[in-house]
Amino acid sequence: MQVSTQEIVLSNASVKLFIKREDLIHPFVSGNKFRKLKYNLIEARNQNHKTLLTFGGAYSNHIAAVAFAGKENGFKTIGVVRGDELGSKISQNPTLKFCQDNGMEFVFVSREHYRLKNTEDFISCLKNDFGNFYLIPEGGTNDLAIRGCEEILTMEDKKYNYICCALGTGGTIAGIINSSSSQQQVLGFPSLKGDFIKEDIRKLAKNENWELISEYHFGGYGKVSSELIEFINDFYKKYFIPLDPIYTGKMVFGIIDLISKNYFPQNSKILLIHTGGIQGIKGMNLKLSNKNLKTINFND
């Protein structure tokens, strides 16, 4: 799949910035979630599975992608969703509504119960209820997902000195690291707090030309500030590129900040990977407007 790369023209900068528009792959199966599912769907079909089962939070880009890609490829889909209070509120949640409209069946579980999702007991209970299924982990990260993400970078991307990517579970950046060349530096921007992620990536990635920049999580996973929301709105006004508040907005905020602090050597060529996530904006806006906070707006 050929994805377009565009330059982000900065004023007064001594570096060149580019963005790879993986978000344009599909409005709902966007960016890295498409890459992560590709070989898993092939494997599920090879194993003659009829059903995909996966896990996710209330606004998960991953379960939206599984619902849509599952339907397109003729699979039944089951989403195990974190939060037992959500079962009665599907129509008020744009992500879950989308999943349901695409045929996904849900199992809503309490937060405590959700933590047990990788245990044998939990899985065998689900098998009792639903029969056999192809299991895709939370966030979609497994070996086949990493293989799919190794296809994000192409030969033409060898010219960049830095490759930047937002991260959650680290599967996407592992694929990018694996297919980067050793002269390139891969920078990961975690969207959540915690050091465990570094260990995870060490296990998943084959090369060592990477580091994490952990100062731009804005308080943790799913947390935003009015500064971040304004940044996303301004960035759209300037460049007509939509960013999501959970992942790509934080990464691009971080990069622009690092550039202003002269983090990068002069004339560096920096490639940002736009991993998508745009479907999550509606849900974030609902949360923000419930608190009377400024929302993400790409219309004016």
Ligand SMILES: *Cc1c(COP(=O)(O)O)cnc(C)c1O
């Ligand atoms: C899921 C997601 C990520 C994080 O991907 P991981 O492979 O879990 O690190 C980054 N950006 C977007 C838009 C996502 O939806």
